[in-house]
Amino acid sequence: MNTQLPTLYIVIPCYNEEKVLPITAPLFLAKIQELVSNQQINNQSRILLVDDGSKDSTWKIITELSESDPHYCGIQQSRNRGHQNAVLAGLMTAKDLCDITISIDCDGQDDINAMNEMVAAYKDGCDVVYGVRSARDTDTFFKRFTAQSFYKLLNNLGGEVVYNHADYRLLSSRFLQSFAEYKEVNLFLRGMVPLVGFKSTCVYYKREERMAGESHYPLKKMIGLAVDGITSLSVKPLRLITGFGAVVSLLSFIGIIWVLIGYATGNTINGWASTVCAVFFIGGVQLLSLGIIGEYIGKIYIETKHRPRFIISNKTTNLADNNQNMIG
Ligand code: UDP
Ligand code: MG
Numbered sequence: 001m002n003t004q005l006p007t008l009y010i011v012i013p014c015y016n017e018e019k020v021l022p023i024t025a026p027l028f029l030a031k032i033q034e035l036v037s038n039q040q041i042n043n044q045s046r047i048l049l050v051d052d053g054s055k056d057s058t059w060k061i062i063t064e065l066s067e068s069d070p071h072y073c074g075i076q077q078s079r080n081r082g083h084q085n086a087v088l089a090g091l092m093t094a095k096d097l098c099d100i101t102i103s104i105d106c107d108g109q110d111d112i113n114a115m116n117e118m119v120a121a122y123k124d125g126c127d128v129v130y131g132v133r134s135a136r137d138t139d140t141f142f143k144r145f146t147a148q149s150f151y152k153l154l155n156n157l158g159g160e161v162v163y164n165h166a167d168y169r170l171l172s173s174r175f176l177q178s179f180a181e182y183k184e185v186n187l188f189l190r191g192m193v194p195l196v197g198f199k200s201t202c203v204y205y206k207r208e209e210r211m212a213g214e215s216h217y218p219l220k221k222m223i224g225l226a227v228d229g230i231t232s233l234s235v236k237p238l239r240l241i242t243g244f245g246a247v248v249s250l251l252s253f254i255g256i257i258w259v260l261i262g263y264a265t266g267n268t269i270n271g272w273a274s275t276v277c278a279v280f281f282i283g284g285v286q287l288l289s290l291g292i293i294g295e296y297i298g299k300i301y302i303e304t305k306h307r308p309r310f311i312i313s314n315k316t317t318n319l320a321d322n323n324q325n326m327i328g
Contacts (some may be wrong), residue, residue, distance in 0.1 A: 005042040006099035008035065008119065011090035012106045013083055014062070015052040019213040021061050024108045025049070025072065031112045032071055040119045045098070047072050049106070050090040053080035059314070066316035076314040083216070084187040087167055089310035092325045095176035102170045104131075108211035110168040117203045118170040127175040128193060128200035131168030133207045150226045159233035160194040162202065169193065180328075185303055186232040188225070231295050238296065241289045248285060252278075 010028055014021055028047045035041045051059045051074060062074035075093055077086060087103050094101045100122050104110050110131060118129040139147070147164075154161050167189060171179070175198050182192055194200075217225075230237065255278065262268050312326045 005039060006119070006122065007097070008032070008041040008045040009090075009094035009098040009101045010045075010047045010115075011050065011087060011094055011101050011103045012047065013050045013052055013086035013090065013103075014054065014058050014106045015080060015083070015086070015216060016054045016056045017058050017106050017213055018054075018056040018061060020107050020211050021049075021058060023211050024106055025061075025065055027108065027112060028104075029069060029071055031115055035115065035119060038116070040116065040123075041100075045071070048090050048094055049074040050086045050093075051076040052083070052086035053077045063316055066318055070318060072316075073319045074316040075312045075319065078311040078313040081310060083167070084189055085310050087189060088187060089312060089328070091171065091176055092180065092310070092328050093312070093319075093322075095173050095180065096324060097322065098173060100170055100172050101176065102168075104168045105166075107213065109207050109209065110166075111205040111208070114168070114203045114205040115170075121201050121203065122170055122172060125199055126170075126201045127172040127198035128196075129170035130162045130165045130193075130200065130202045131170075132162060132202045132204050133164040133166070134204040135206055138207060138209050146222065150229070154191070154226075154229055154233065157230060157234040157236040159191050159229065161191050161229070161233075162194070165190060165202070168205075172198075174198070183306075184232070185305070185307060185309055186228055186299055187309060188229045188232050191229055191233040227295065231299055235296070237292050241292060244285065245289070248282070252282075 010032070012028070025047070032041070032045050032047060036043050036045065049062045049065070049072065051062055053076075059074070059076050062072070062076075065072040066074055075089060077089055081089075091101055091103065100119070102115055102118060104112070114131055118131070121129045151161060151163050155163075171193070175196060178198075179192075179196050182196070184192075308327045310328055315322070
């Protein structure tokens, strides 16, 4: 009977989380035990904690957890590479060891009870189950506004991103085998997942406050993620520049005719304001356009290097005999 049940790996990125991990890790364990006793998953299921090069005692906590209960295991990245890369390292480690993965942050903000529904959706034939926030009450007005504008902008630019979905999702190992072929270095997982395909569905949950510690996503990083998201999913900004350039050229042409007429009629003294405005305007547009083009060239530059997206430097002993996918 048990062999029919899927093996679940919960993949959890952790960066400097010594404050919150001791609180949330037992909650994940309790969830695994509940799912096992509900006969939704088998007892080979694990909690895979990914230390993203933390500078505090996070890795020590992870190794202690793995010694305290065999359901915990962990990998350590050779340095901090960011949330998306940490999740990828975890998923690539898990993909050959399990049937399904669920990625979730370690701060307790995402409701772990949604996992029951996610696993049920997998049983119904879905390879991808998106965890979607039903409300954003706990966010500040500013975070809510910027996040919603970002989703709208991204979808208008052609990226297929599920509204209000972050990185809480179920992925089957079948999905991950295909996903492993997406070799890009600029990672924006929530935009890449829909590109792979397979049957998907959404599960809704309410997002809470962080249980302890502090957010690693200040405004600067959020803007960085937004720019990366847009430029790695869509080339529409480049086309917008072309369109805008065409409009400005047309206006300039009209302007030139206006200037020539003014010259011919001897009416050329009062031209200072319009000249300065035109210089500022064209200068600004050109700089902005160059910046956008530069953003894409920068991406090409990074991609051509083919640098690894993650390097695993350590594994907990209960994972140590598996030496595949240490670099990817
Ligand atoms: N995280 C990571 N590497 C980083 C930054 C964050 O692995 O460089 C992890 C972090 O430990 C957490 C998750 O990514 O589990 C989400 O981070 P956080 O809660 O700080 O972001 P927020 O929820 O505020 O957007
Ligand atoms: Mg968080």
